[in-house]
Amino acid sequence: MERKDWPLWEVFVRSKAGLSHKHSGSLHAPDAEMAISNARDVYTRRNEGVSIWVVESKHIHSTLETDSESMFDPNEDKIYRHPTFYDIPDEVGHM
Amino acid sequence: MEQKEALFNYLLRLADNAAILGHKLSEWCGHGPELEEDIAIINTALDLLGHARSLYTYAGEVEGKGRTEDDLAFLRIEREYKNALITELPNGHYGDTIARQYLFDQFNYLLFTELEKSSDETIAAIAAKAIKEIRYHLRRSIEWTLRLGDGTEESHNRIQESFDNIWAYTGDLFVEDVSDEEIIAAGIGPDLKALQPIWREKVKATLAEATLTIPEDGWMHSGSKEGRHTEHMGHILSELQYMQRAYPGCEW
Amino acid sequence: MSETDLQTIFDRKIENEVKIEPKDWMPDAYRKNVLRQMAQHAHSEVVGMLPEGNWITRAPSMRRKVALLAKIQDEAGHGLYLYSAAETLGTDRERLVLDLLEGKAKYSSIFNYPALTWADIGAVGWLVDGAAIVNQIMLQKTSYGPYSRAMIRICKEESFHQRQGYEILLTLCRGTEEQKAMAQDALNRFWWPSLMMFGPSDKDSPHSAQSMAWKVKRMGNDDLRQKFIDQTVKQADFLGLTIPDPDLKWNEEKGQYDWGQIDWEEFYNVIKGNGPCNKERLAARQAAYDNGAWVREAATAYANKRAQRRDKDAA
Numbered sequence: 001m002e003r004k005d006w007p008l009w010e011v012f013v014r015s016k017a018g019l020s021h022k023h024s025g026s027l028h029a030p031d032a033e034m035a036i037s038n039a040r041d042v043y044t045r046r047n048e049g050v051s052i053w054v055v056e057s058k059h060i061h062s063t064l065e066t067d068s069e070s071m072f073d074p075n076e077d078k079i080y081r082h083p084t085f086y087d088i089p090d091e092v093g094h095m
Numbered sequence: 096m097e098q099k100e101a102l103f104n105y106l107l108r109l110a111d112n113a114a115i116l117g118h119k120l121s122e123w124c125g126h127g128p129e130l131e132e133d134i135a136i137i138n139t140a141l142d143l144l145g146h147a148r149s150l151y152t153y154a155g156e157v158e159g160k161g162r163t164e165d166d167l168a169f170l171r172i173e174r175e176y177k178n179a180l181i182t183e184l185p186n187g188h189y190g191d192t193i194a195r196q197y198l199f200d201q202f203n204y205l206l207f208t209e210l211e212k213s214s215d216e217t218i219a220a221i222a223a224k225a226i227k228e229i230r231y232h233l234r235r236s237i238e239w240t241l242r243l244g245d246g247t248e249e250s251h252n253r254i255q256e257s258f259d260n261i262w263a264y265t266g267d268l269f270v271e272d273v274s275d276e277e278i279i280a281a282g283i284g285p286d287l288k289a290l291q292p293i294w295r296e297k298v299k300a301t302l303a304e305a306t307l308t309i310p311e312d313g314w315m316h317s318g319s320k321e322g323r324h325t326e327h328m329g330h331i332l333s334e335l336q337y338m339q340r341a342y343p344g345c346e347w
Numbered sequence: 348m349s350e351t352d353l354q355t356i357f358d359r360k361i362e363n364e365v366k367i368e369p370k371d372w373m374p375d376a377y378r379k380n381v382l383r384q385m386a387q388h389a390h391s392e393v394v395g396m397l398p399e400g401n402w403i404t405r406a407p408s409m410r411r412k413v414a415l416l417a418k419i420q421d422e423a424g425h426g427l428y429l430y431s432a433a434e435t436l437g438t439d440r441e442r443l444v445l446d447l448l449e450g451k452a453k454y455s456s457i458f459n460y461p462a463l464t465w466a467d468i469g470a471v472g473w474l475v476d477g478a479a480i481v482n483q484i485m486l487q488k489t490s491y492g493p494y495s496r497a498m499i500r501i502c503k504e505e506s507f508h509q510r511q512g513y514e515i516l517l518t519l520c521r522g523t524e525e526q527k528a529m530a531q532d533a534l535n536r537f538w539w540p541s542l543m544m545f546g547p548s549d550k551d552s553p554h555s556a557q558s559m560a561w562k563v564k565r566m567g568n569d570d571l572r573q574k575f576i577d578q579t580v581k582q583a584d585f586l587g588l589t590i591p592d593p594d595l596k597w598n599e600e601k602g603q604y605d606w607g608q609i610d611w612e613e614f615y616n617v618i619k620g621n622g623p624c625n626k627e628r629l630a631a632r633q634a635a636y637d638n639g640a641w642v643r644e645a646a647t648a649y650a651n652k653r654a655q656r657r658d659k660d661a662a
Binding site: 006 | 129130131134135138231234235238242
């Protein structure tokens, strides 16, 4: 399919070594190379990053709000997944 | 010619190149083909103006007459500006701007790569910082040359014409005079004549990849090193200098 | 889920300060309201580049030139963030831009005033950005998630814009008589249009009440305007400039300034297209769009060609 306007891309920037890439925003670009280049000029003008990911927005899939009850609520009561669920005497020290 | 005078001349050439091309690029602000391009082209303009500032400041120190970056940037007469003719050409359409930019970036990249090794420590330091930016300018202008050259038939024809029209101004980049001889002898800057064939090979390769034809080396304009400019230069200066000339001696 | 249930969930979110996100259900009217505001805001950033852009090549020093250029570049960035936020509601940027060019969408009326002198660049930074910041700080808490996030980023970046403008005026006011007169003239021309930036009084503003109810806007036009006046008067005093409003007076009882009447006829006239620069601004945006078309197409064609070549190589 030929489209004339540039597609939308999502930009993820690693702000410093050791951290994960975080969503910064979006932009338009004709292809991946230009998307990276534009992302550098748009989203790292103030030293915000050391690495950039771009992905065309149409490739992102997400959960729906209407599913969120069944997707996320069931985990609210699974408290045995958290360390505070278990009683360990203070004498044992930090664990 | 004394080495100090040669160095001052040389710095002005470098600074004027950056200042005038930065000036021309800044005219795109708000008028680019897409918002992302506005931002990108302003980045290049800001980088170039940054180079100009460091170089003018150093030129003022070398001259030793207390002239500041602004004195040098705004308060010379036309014949005292030494920027290459290609930098003062009109923006034209986006293809004209990209062709001008690529040909200059390719030159600037080779030049500043050599300047990093300059025997003059200040120039070497300025070049070491600038080269990172220039490498990015070159990358972008190559990317755009490819897209316009190998894009649509219309874009191909347009940018081919841009390269054909601008070509006659490229010879001026490599002209050498007595200042250059001093500079080369002192190990401050490279022999431009030696850079020219490398530049030509690089340009040829980029244009070939962009499905474009490298123009014939015909007659070339020259004169920038003597301050002999195109008619465009006077108009650039009338805008650039307007405030400083209309309100002499003010702080801004 | 029935529409009533969805409406209930939406209302509860608004009430509990939970942001509305792009894929969430929202009433059509809310979608339209937020989209209109974001698009208008984006257009304002982009058209706003033009009056200041008019002075880049004439900036009086290298320091001022790079600062101005960086500021206008930020405005392009902010337009871009806002268009992106608007695009999350399913209308792409090109459509939004065409709405502007076709006269279906508005932008802030202030940018239809000309930047005539260098002092105007100072006044635009101090007053126009100052007014914009008052509005944008409020909008950081807007109920639509992408709009709110764009605003947070924008406010962070804009912090230098107003200082840049004020510093220009401060330098002029400490300079020659001629420079100070230039600064006063700029204030005279930009004061009232800056106050108009907040829009008509809430009682006359068609969208204000609903925007407040949905928490798209968190403060009314009149309150925002008052806040701007209260914080700006002492800045003018420090410059030694006179605000062109004979009725401007501190009201001890209310703890705020009383001030004169805005000429709303002028405001509506400018909105209708009769400002000093309406035609030029739109013509400039139209030219950028038209002259850029072959460039955008070329890049798209190149991307398509290369994708095809890649597919062929892979096959």
